[in-house]
Amino acid sequence: MDLVMFEEEFEQLQEIIGRLQQDSASKVVFLVDKNGQQIAASGDLHSIDATSLASLTAGNVAATDGLAKLIGEKEFSLLFHEGEKDNLHISIVGKRGILVVIFDQSSSLALVRLRVKRASRELQEIFVRVEERAQNLASESARFESPFSEITDEDIDKLFGD
Amino acid sequence: MTFINYASREINCKIVYYGPGLCGKTTNIQWIHSQANPEKRGKLVSLATETDRTLFFDFLPLDMGVIKGFKVRFHLYTVPGQVFYDASRKLILRGCDGVIFVADSQRPRMEANIESIANLATNLKDNGFDIRTIPYVLQLNKRDMPTAAPLAEMEELLRFHNEPMIEGVASRGVGVIDTLKACARQILMELQKN
Numbered sequence: 286m287d288l289v290m291f292e293e294e295f296e297q298l299q300e301i302i303g304r305l306q307q308d309s310a311s312k313v314v315f316l317v318d319k320n321g322q323q324i325a326a327s328g329d330l331h332s333i334d335a336t337s338l339a340s341l342t343a344g345n346v347a348a349t350d351g352l353a354k355l356i357g358e359k360e361f362s363l364l365f366h367e368g369e370k371d372n373l374h375i376s377i378v379g380k381r382g383i384l385v386v387i388f389d390q391s392s393s394l395a396l397v398r399l400r401v402k403r404a405s406r407e408l409q410e411i412f413v414r415v416e417e418r419a420q421n422l423a424s425e426s427a428r429f430e431s432p433f434s435e436i437t438d439e440d441i442d443k444l445f446g447d
Numbered sequence: 448m449t450f451i452n453y454a455s456r457e458i459n460c461k462i463v464y465y466g467p468g469l470c471g472k473t474t475n476i477q478w479i480h481s482q483a484n485p486e487k488r489g490k491l492v493s494l495a496t497e498t499d500r501t502l503f504f505d506f507l508p509l510d511m512g513v514i515k516g517f518k519v520r521f522h523l524y525t526v527p528g529q530v531f532y533d534a535s536r537k538l539i540l541r542g543c544d545g546v547i548f549v550a551d552s553q554r555p556r557m558e559a560n561i562e563s564i565a566n567l568a569t570n571l572k573d574n575g576f577d578i579r580t581i582p583y584v585l586q587l588n589k590r591d592m593p594t595a596a597p598l599a600e601m602e603e604l605l606r607f608h609n610e611p612m613i614e615g616v617a618s619r620g621v622g623v624i625d626t627l628k629a630c631a632r633q634i635l636m637e638l639q640k641n
Contacts (some may be wrong), residue, residue: 287448287449287450287451288448288449288451289453290450290451290452290453290454291452291453291454292454295452295453295455296454318450318542319494319541319542320448320450320461320541320542321461321506321522321542322450322459322522324450324452328586331478334489334490335490335491336490336508337490337492337506340506340522341490341492341506344494344504344538344539345501345594347538347539348503348535348538348540350538351534351535351538364517435515435638435639436514436515436635436638436639440514440515441514441631441635441636443512443514
């Protein structure tokens with residue numbers, strides 16, 4: 286099913302991510318969809334190509350999922366990459382989310398894990414609401430006016446500069 | 448799986464380039480990267496071997512403009528074409544909104560094309576998609592090669608449900624943008640229908 290994010294849930298996700306970034310003393314926190322799309326982010330984003338990060342993270346998680354299944358595990362819900370300066374903590378949130386925390390020596394793995402655990406529970410609740418809302422929309426499609434229902438050939442031609 | 452963000456007014460869609468090894472998938476994306484306005488495209492990410500064969504995927508994000516007040520972005524991915532990378536191909540197809548099949552027009556590669564389409568159908572099915580209904584475009588690449596099979600022959604062997612079929616020479620950019628537009632158009636029309 287398509288992932289549809291409305292303002293209310295987006296702002297709640299953003300708030301949780303922001304709080305996680307502060308509480309874990311990390312540099313950057315990203316919330317990414319398992320298909321490689323960035324959902325939300327908080328922290329010093331200027332030095333990071335967020336789009337590439339989202340795509341590579343999803344690829345990393347997908348490959349690791351594949352490895353897990355090969356050895357009979359359901360999934361590896363946690364990945365940690367240790368660098369010389371910065372470290373990467375990647376965890377799965379619910380069915381479709383990936384939480385990425387980049388931290389340096391200002392924080393610690395233990396603190397990050399603790400804060401991520403709490404944030405994951407909160408994020409998971411939001412994801413459930415997002416899915417429920419999307420399912421309700423699907424069943425009430427006659428009343429919900431999608432902005433895409435009136436896409437015309439002219440709209441698409443203009444997109445491609447035809 | 449389209450990501451529609453009402454908060455930031457963005458639509459993000461995923462297109463996957465599929466096909467047998469060395470058919471021109473990466474060449475298609477490299478051409479788009481080289482020609483696109485730098486403000487409209489992101490960085491080209493290529494996970495490749497030392498000999499420049501795709502190992503996991505290539506990735507290129509592309510801003511296509513605005514439609515009904517929403518910024519439309521396409522995420523272009525290629526899969527590794529070599530036969531033994533099947534597990535990776537299946538992963539890259541996750542959540543895709545459209546597929547571009549790049550066929551190698553050279554006659555000795557016809558069997559590889561046919562097997563790759565069959566492989567695509569299987570991997571799409573494993574990801575919950577149906578090759579007969581997903582937005583899909585067939586690009587006949589390498590039309591400039593001396594052993595290129597006639598169009599009618601390729602159509603009979605490879606085209607199976609009246610999908611757009613576009614001739615290409617990806618190394619020179621011929622047909623590359625038309626192929627992408629055809630797939631993007633189908634995806635947007637699906638959005639409209641759904």
